[in-house]
Amino acid sequence: VRFADMVTALHAQGATRWLELGPDAVLTALAQQITDEDGQVFVPAMRRSRPQTETFLTALATLWTNGTDVHWPTLFTAWNAQPDPDVPTYPFQRERFWPAEAEAAPADRAGCYTASWRSVPDTAAALSGTWLVAVADGGDDRERAWTERIVRAMTENGATVHELVVPDDDGPVALPDTGRLAGVLSLAALRDREQPPGGGVPAGLAANLRLAKALQNTDAPLWCATSEAVAVTAADRIGSPLAAQTWGLGRVAALELGSRWGGLVDLPAEPDDRSSTRLCAALAGAEDQVAVRAAGLFARRMARAAAPAPRPWRPAPGTVLITGGTGGLGARVARALAAEGAEHLLLLSRRGADAPGAAGLAGELRDLGAEVSLVACDVADREALARVIDEIPAGRPLRTVVHLAGITDDGVLDKLTPERLARVLAAKADGARHLDELTRERCGELADFVLFSSLAGFLGNAGQAGYAAANAYLDALAERRRADGLPGLSVAWGPWSGAGLAGAGDGHRPAGGLTALDPDGALDALGGLLGDGRRGTVAVADVDWPAFAPHFTAIRPSPLVSGLADGPVAAPDGRPDGPSLAKRFAEAAGAQDRLDLVRETVWAEAAAVLGHASTDRVIGDRGFQELGFDSLAAVNLRNRLIVLTGLRLPATVLFDHPTPEALAEHVMRELSGEDPDTDSAAAPADGARDVADDEIDALDLQGLLELARNTEGLAR
DSSP, X not given: OOHHHHHHHHHHTTOOEEEEOSSSSHHHHHHHXXXXXXXXXXXXXXXXXXXXHHHXXXXXXXXXXTTOOOOHHHHHGGGTOOOOTTSOSSOOOOOOOSOOXXXXXXXXXXXXXXXXXXXXXXXXXXXXXXEEEEEETTOOHHHHHHHHHHHHHHHHTTOEEEEEXXXXXXXXXXXXXXXXXXXXXXXXXXXXXXXXXXOSSOHHHHHHHHHHHHTTTSOOOEEEEEESOSOSSTTOOOSOGGGHHHHHHHHHHHHHHGGGEEEEEEEOSSOOHHHHHHHHHHHTSSOSEEEEETTEEEEEEEEOOOOOOOOOOOOOSSEEEEETTTSHHHHHHHHHHHHTTOSEEEEEESSXXXXXXXXXXXXXXXXXXXXEEEEEOOTTOHHXXXXXXXXXXXXXXXXXXXXXXXXXXXXXXXXXXXXXXXXXXXXXIIHHHHHHHHHHHHOOOOSEEEEEEEHHHHTOOTTBHHHHHHHHHHHHHHHHHHHTTOOOEEEEEOOBSSXXXXXXXXXXXXXXXXXXXXXXXXXXXXXXXXXXXXOEEEEEEEEOHHHHHHHHTXXXXXXXXXXXXXXXXXXXXXXXXXXXXXXXXXHOSSHHHHHHHHHHHHHHHHHHHHTOSSSTTTOSSOOHHHHTOOHHHHHHHHHHHHHHHOOOOOTTHHHHSOSHHHHHHHHHHHHHTOOTTTOGGGSXXXXXHHHHHHHHHHHHHHHHHHHHHHHHHHHO
C-alpha cells in the first residue's frame, strides 16, 4: 500500500523500466508522476477497451527496444515463426517515389450510388450588386424569352443586371467595364438542344468554357443555367442531353475554381415568371446543383442505393457490339461475355484487326466458343457506324450494345481549349449519341444498352473537365432512354485496377479515399445491375468517405456529398483552417517571423500536393516544375493556399512565382498588404529572377511537348 515509497526505493536502486501487470494503466500513470525524469520507460501490459494481444505485444516490443531481454521463442513457438538474422536492428525508413497499383476492392465492398433530389425552400431571396447575364450569340425566341424574364426577375429582386453576348467564335470573351461583379449567370447552354451540324463542341458548352477563363482574374462566381438537362423524378424526361455536358464541366469547375464557381441550375422547357423567380432564390442560396421545377426547387444529392447480388453477366442470344473492343477494358469485357456464352462479338475500334493484340484476342474469344468480328470503325463517324450496324447478319441480330470507346485529354479549365474538348467529346459523347439514334432507327428490340461512364462526370474530378462533360452526357442519355421505355444503363465507375478506367478516368490515379475495383468483381456487379432490371444512371465505387470527403471539399463545401461520411470530416493532412492561419500571421512578432510562417505553409502545402511525408524535398531554390508540379498540381496548390489565406490568387500564380521561395514571398506581400514595387527587402535577387525565367521557359516547353504528343496521336 506504500506505493510511492516502493517506487522511490526501486528508482533509487537503479530501476528504469517499469511494467504494469494489471487490467489498465492506472499505476503506470502514478509511477510516471513519482519518477518524472528522462530515461524512464513505463509500459502497461493491458489497457481497458483495447485489444489485449496488440497491447501486450506492444508492451514487449517497447521493453525490448529499450534494453530488456525478451525470450521471443517462448512467445512465437505456437505460431511456428522463425527468426530472421538479416533483419536490420534499426527502424525502417522507407519512402516510395513511384505509385503502386492500388489494392483492388472486392465486389461486395463497392457501393451501387444514385443521384437523388431533395426539396429546398424557394422563398424569394434578395440579390445585390452588379450581375452579368451572359447569352450565346444569335439566340432563338425561346432563349430570348428566358433571358427577358430572368433579367426582369433578378432586377426586381435587387440586382443591377448587364447583359453580355458571347460571340460565336474561339476568341477571348471581353467583359464589360461594370465595376466589381457580384456574380455572373450564363444562359448560354440554353442553346444546347440539338447537336450542331458537323459535330464539334456545342455552342453553349464552348461559351461557358470561355466565360470561366475570362473570369479567372475576378472573384465573381459563375453560375451556368441549362434547360431539361437533368431528371429530378422517374417521370422527368431529359430533353437536352447535350446541355448535361455543361453539368459535367461545372462539377469539375467547382473543384478547380473554388469560390469563383457559383453553381448549376436546370430550368424547365418553357419560360415562365415563377421559374425565373425561383432561379433568383437558387442564386442566393447555399446549394450549387439545383433544378427548378413546377413543384419547387430541388437540390442534387449523391445517395446510397440498394445493391443487387453480384452475378455474371449473361448476354442475350445474338450479336454483342462493343465499342473500344480491342482496348484493355474492351478485351476484358469481351472475354467475360464470351465465357458466359456470347454468340457473336462485334468488336469495334479505330484500327480493327490491325490493333495491337487484336488477332490474339480474337483467338482467345473463339476458343471460348464465340463468333468474333473485328471491324475498324470510328464511332464518331455516324455514316461509318450505320454501315457496320446494317451489315450485322440477320441470323445474329444486334441485341446488346456496350459503349466503351473514349479518350482523355486531361488538363485544368484554364488550359482547356475547344479543340481538346472536341476530341474527348467525339469518341465518348458523339459515339453514344450515334449508337442511340441508329439502334432506335434500324434495330429491333435490344436486351441491353450499356454505357461505361465515370465518377468524373457524376461527381467531378479536378483536371478532367472534358472527360466529365462527355460522361455526363452518357448519364443523361441513359436517363432519357429509361424515360422512353428503352433499355439503357450508364454506370459511373470509380477507378478499376489494371487497364482502363484507372482512377476516376483513364490515366488518372485514384484519389485519396477511392480504392480501385477488381475488374472481375466490377463486371459481376454490372451483371447484378442488369439482372435486376436497372436502368438510368448508377455510380459504382469503393469510397472511404471519411478519407475522401476532406479532399473533395478542400477548397469549397459540397452539399452533394453531405450525409455520406459516417462521422465527422476533418481537414486533410491536418492543415490549419483559414482563420487560425490569419490569426497566427497577425500575431507574429515581426516581418521575419511572418515570412517564416508563410514559408512553412507554402512548403507544407506543396509537399502535401506532391504526396511527400515531409517538406524536406520542397525546401530550397528548385522550381515547381523541377519538383514535379504539372498544371493540375499547380492549381491544387493555389486553391489550397486560397483556403488557408483567404487571398485572391490568380490561376497563374505558380507561373509568375515559380519557386516555393518566390511564392512564399509573394503570399507574404499579399497578406501584409504591401506594394510589391516598393518592397525592396522582399524583391528577388538577380539569381532568383534567372531561376524564375528558366522555370517559365521549362513550363512552356512542357506544354509544347504535350502538344507534340497530341499531334502525334492525331496523326496515328
